[in-house]
Amino acid sequence: MALPNKDYSPGLEGVIAAETRISFLDTEREEIVIRGYNLLELIRLASYVEVVGLLLWERLPTPEERAALERSMVESSVPNAIYDILRRLPSTMHAMDRLRTAVSALAGFDPEANSSDAASEIARAPRLIGQIAQIVANLSAIANGQEPQSFVPGRSFAENFLATLVRRSVTPAEVRAFEQSLIAYSEHELPNSTFAARVVASTLADVYGALTSAVASLKGPLHGGANEAVMYMLLEAGTPEGLEQLIRAKLARKERIMGFGHRVYMRRMDPRAQLLKEVLHELIRQRGEGHLYADMCQRGEDIMRAEKGLFPNLDYYAAPVYYLLGIPIELYTPIFFAARTAGLLAHIIEQHRENRLYRPRVLYTGPRGLRL
Ligand SMILES: CC(C)(COP(=O)(O)OP(=O)(O)OC[C@H]1O[C@@H](n2cnc3c(N)ncnc32)[C@H](O)[C@@H]1OP(=O)(O)O)[C@@H](O)C(=O)NCCC(=O)NCCS
Numbered sequence: 001m002a003l004p005n006k007d008y009s010p011g012l013e014g015v016i017a018a019e020t021r022i023s024f025l026d027t028e029r030e031e032i033v034i035r036g037y038n039l040l041e042l043i044r045l046a047s048y049v050e051v052v053g054l055l056l057w058e059r060l061p062t063p064e065e066r067a068a069l070e071r072s073m074v075e076s077s078v079p080n081a082i083y084d085i086l087r088r089l090p091s092t093m094h095a096m097d098r099l100r101t102a103v104s105a106l107a108g109f110d111p112e113a114n115s116s117d118a119a120s121e122i123a124r125a126p127r128l129i130g131q132i133a134q135i136v137a138n139l140s141a142i143a144n145g146q147e148p149q150s151f152v153p154g155r156s157f158a159e160n161f162l163a164t165l166v167r168r169s170v171t172p173a174e175v176r177a178f179e180q181s182l183i184a185y186s187e188h189e190l191p192n193s194t195f196a197a198r199v200v201a202s203t204l205a206d207v208y209g210a211l212t213s214a215v216a217s218l219k220g221p222l223h224g225g226a227n228e229a230v231m232y233m234l235l236e237a238g239t240p241e242g243l244e245q246l247i248r249a250k251l252a253r254k255e256r257i258m259g260f261g262h263r264v265y266m267r268r269m270d271p272r273a274q275l276l277k278e279v280l281h282e283l284i285r286q287r288g289e290g291h292l293y294a295d296m297c298q299r300g301e302d303i304m305r306a307e308k309g310l311f312p313n314l315d316y317y318a319a320p321v322y323y324l325l326g327i328p329i330e331l332y333t334p335i336f337f338a339a340r341t342a343g344l345l346a347h348i349i350e351q352h353r354e355n356r357l358y359r360p361r362v363l364y365t366g367p368r369g370l371r372l
Pocket residue numbers: 011221222223224226255256257258259260261262263264308310313314315
């Protein structure tokens with residue numbers, strides 16, 4: 001059957017590829033809907049653990065359920081064999097590649113790894129989210145020859161995650177800024193990594209295979225890899241004037257500026273970026289330092305709006321927040337993945353529940369009729 005050209009949308013732009021009850025980017029009403037709630041309100045008022053409960057169970061947890069969920073996430077333990085595997089990998093390997101290997105290897109330590117039964121997947125999800133956060137928090141330390149640290153029972157998930165990442169005690173204001181970034185990253189409809197996970201899950205392959213494909217997708221600089229690229233750009237620039245020069249030079253060479261543009265919000269500001277910008281300013285106010293990064297980001301934002309009509313995405317403002325918190329730059333994209341694991345699991349579970357195999361067609365432009 002020949003497919004008419006009108007069915008082809010390069011990059012699947014504008015194509016509706018899944019029916020979901022999880023989230024929706026309502027650009028007309030400028031709202032990111034997460035299971036019926038506005039993501040911005042969740043970032044302002046909820047805890048990350050509550051959002052995990054909402055994503056997995058389709059409703060906010062009660063206080064007792066939230067406490068039990070947080071305990072299972074904090075008290076989940078990472079098998080020593082996973083840390084052994086990470087120790088054997090070259091420390092020059094990109095952190096997302098090390099994470100991809102660890103996520104794949106976790107399957108070997110889950111007796112139910114091959115089950116694509118939704119009830120089993122929901123029950124195992126909190127442990128997996130806790131394990132992935134602990135692996136991410138220890139990735140750089142292991143590459144530097146240090147011992148991994150486990151999360152401490154009785155401390156919140158967000159505090160444990162941040163304190164393990166930076167290996168020092170952290171203030172409540174720092175924990176809240178970090179937690180708000182986790183919520184901002186937790187779920188965002190159907191980006192490339194979530195689509196990749198759903199495509200793999202649609203063969204009824206298991207959670208670990210689907211998550212591994214999502215790590216691979218998220219590494220790319222057009223997707224999650226943008227947050228670390230933004231930080232390298234800010235450090236290279238050094239000052240607002242330096243950033244202006246750098247951006248103008250890149251634009252003259254027709255290069256892309258990381259942290260700007262978005263398939264869905266191309267000509268408007270990503271609402272999550274606006275909120276992370278507020279988080280950055282609040283963090284700077286609390287610490288009384290770091291104004292340089294806010295000034296640089298503002299200059300970059302102004303130039304890109306004037307020159308290209310492009311606006312920042314979440315990664316643009318997450319980068320300086322993580323930098324001020326003292327998080328190693330190579331871990332910015334792994335943190336995005338750890339935060340997104342909850343959303344990814346919700347999608348994988350939904351795909352398994354209401355499955356239809358993904359198998360699209362092509363617009364063939366190659367030769368025909370060749371003879372041997
Ligand atoms: C996110 C992104 C991949 C979306 O891309 P897309 O929907 O496929 O849009 P296109 O690549 O077709 O870009 C449309 C136009 O905007 C330009 N553009 C888009 N993002 C740009 C950026 N960050 N810097 C410079 N120009 C950009 C493109 O060059 C293109 O211009 P043209 O029509 O003159 O060729 C793109 O905006 C990008 O590369 N951003 C930088 C990476 C990033 O921050 N990723 C994180 C996303 S959350």
